[in-house]
Amino acid sequence: MRIRFCGGTRTVTGSKHLLTSGKQRLLLECGLFQGHRAEAEHTNRSFPFKAREVNWCIVSHAHIDHVGNIPNLVKYGFRGPILMTQGTAALSRLLVEDSANIQESDIRYLNKKLREKGEPPKEPVYTVKDAEESLKYVQGMPYAKPRKLGPYKVVLHDAGHILGSALVDIEVEGKRVLFTGDLGRKKMPIINDPTQVVDADCLIMEGTYGNRRHGEYREVSSRLAEIVKRVYARGGRIVVPAFAVERSQEIVYTLNLLRQNDRIPDVPVYVDSPLASRVTEVYRRYPQYYDDEAMAMLNGHKYLFDFPGLHYVESVEESKALNLSKEPCIIISASGMCEAGRVLHHLKYSVEDPKNLVLMVSFQAENTLGRRITERQPIVRIYGEEHPLRAEVEVMDEFSAHADRDGLLQYVGAMNLPRLKKVFIVHSELDAAEALVEPLKALGVREVVIPEIGEEHEL
Ligand SMILES: [Zn+2]
Numbered sequence: 072m073r074i075r076f077c078g079g080t081r082t083v084t085g086s087k088h089l090l091t092s093g094k095q096r097l098l099l100e101c102g103l104f105q106g107h108r109a110e111a112e113h114t115n116r117s118f119p120f121k122a123r124e125v126n127w128c129i130v131s132h133a134h135i136d137h138v139g140n141i142p143n144l145v146k147y148g149f150r151g152p153i154l155m156t157q158g159t160a161a162l163s164r165l166l167v168e169d170s171a172n173i174q175e176s177d178i179r180y181l182n183k184k185l186r187e188k189g190e191p192p193k194e195p196v197y198t199v200k201d202a203e204e205s206l207k208y209v210q211g212m213p214y215a216k217p218r219k220l221g222p223y224k225v226v227l228h229d230a231g232h233i234l235g236s237a238l239v240d241i242e243v244e245g246k247r248v249l250f251t252g253d254l255g256r257k258k259m260p261i262i263n264d265p266t267q268v269v270d271a272d273c274l275i276m277e278g279t280y281g282n283r284r285h286g287e288y289r290e291v292s293s294r295l296a297e298i299v300k301r302v303y304a305r306g307g308r309i310v311v312p313a314f315a316v317e318r319s320q321e322i323v324y325t326l327n328l329l330r331q332n333d334r335i336p337d338v339p340v341y342v343d344s345p346l347a348s349r350v351t352e353v354y355r356r357y358p359q360y361y362d363d364e365a366m367a368m369l370n371g372h373k374y375l376f377d378f379p380g381l382h383y384v385e386s387v388e389e390s391k392a393l394n395l396s397k398e399p400c401i402i403i404s405a406s407g408m409c410e411a412g413r414v415l416h417h418l419k420y421s422v423e424d425p426k427n428l429v430l431m432v433s434f435q436a437e438n439t440l441g442r443r444i445t446e447r448q449p450i451v452r453i454y455g456e457e458h459p460l461r462a463e464v465e466v467m468d469e470f471s472a473h474a475d476r477d478g479l480l481q482y483v484g485a486m487n488l489p490r491l492k493k494v495f496i497v498h499s500e501l502d503a504a505e506a507l508v509e510p511l512k513a514l515g516v517r518e519v520v521i522p523e524i525g526e527e528h529e530l
Pocket of ligand 1: 132134232253
């Protein structure tokens with residue numbers, strides 16, 4: 072059996088790993104590569120294997136860097152099932168369609184510019200039609216129920232990362248390979264802790280935060296309550312750039328708990344992202360993925376994602392109207408890295424006033440507005456205009472959905488180490504991956520590999 076790393080190695084975007092046993096090919100993930108336009112277009116349209124020769128695809132969870140390129144997989148000839156949990160399937164439908172809409176509207180804008188310059192038009196990376204076609208191949212699969220795919224026996228376990236996220240446990244040719252997808256954290260809100268798998272001969276592990284430690288989630292409520300009270304008292308507003316999947320729901324859920332316990336004042340909360348609202352609807356529909364605390368709340372006839380004073384904003388007019396009002400409020404809006412979307416106009420109207428606060432709760436990639444705000448740069452550019460950043464900035468990494476360095480090492484440490492011969496670290500910048508090599512060896516793992524893109528290994 073061989074594994075070829077086809078994307079998402081030494082970087083956190085565009086995950087794709089191809090397993091081959093005889094002539095039977097199983098693709099783990101089909102993520103969209105996000106980066107500079109030319110590179111992204113090329114990478115997302117050219118697979119380093121023949122799409123039609125792949126028999127099955129398994130997607131660990133509904134983040135665009137794991138599922139976002141299935142439209143091209145099908146467009147280039149793949150015709151097998153794309154397997155994922157029901158929760159991932161429901162979320163992926165929203166994300167992939169949203170992504171296709173963004174690709175189409177981006178290209179419309181670009182083509183207008185190209186036409187003015189007399190240059191030929193371009194095609195979107197994929198269209199809404201491509202997205203819809205690919206979604207026909209998606210099949211739901213429950214946790215803990217083995218499924219035979221030719222020579223592979225596959226079981227999904229809860230990865231505790233976002234709703235429906237899975238660890239992929241594969242038995243083939245007498246060996247067991249465990250793929251973490253993105254590994255979650257213990258004691259996070261709404262969803263369960265990651266399932267501990269003990270036995271594997273080979274582990275393909277994410278290493279996003281291999282060199283970082285997060286604050287613990289249990290301290291989040293007190294910190295968030297303190298911030299809300301402080302900004303409310305001075306009459307300011309809080310803008311929270313948040314990812315539409317999981318992060319927006321976690322913030323709403325945490326604010327809901329604080330409100331129920333009278334730990335924050337009666338301040339209006341707006342979720343201003345149509346995608347986040349639709350994703351929240353999926354969260355409401357799938358309580359089978361909730362942890363005990365969330366289930367207890369539901370059984371007590373309490374809503375998880377609704378409370379007095381919480382509004383889901385739909386129309387653009389409603390969204391814009393929020394900036395006319397001077398009342399203290401909390402606005403949760405996408406995109407999480409402040410690169411596009413409605414959060415931009417909220418930031419534009421909020422960053423110059425020291426009464427306001429920008430609450431950063433998500434991973435911020437380099438060269439994004441979110442990163443510049445996190446670094447508290449004195450001047451930030453929004454819609455091409457410079458704005459002095461006078462609002463207070465708070466950064467809360469406690470909400471991170473990824474295991475940190477300790478979490479990753481604890482997970483591996485609880486495995487059957489004499490059996491575990493090899494660990495591949497993927498989904499990680501190089502320095503974060505390198506920081507895990509020695510500690511993994513100290514645990515007794517014989518071989519730790521940080522594969523490069525295109526690298527192939529015999530297992
Ligand atoms: Zn993820």
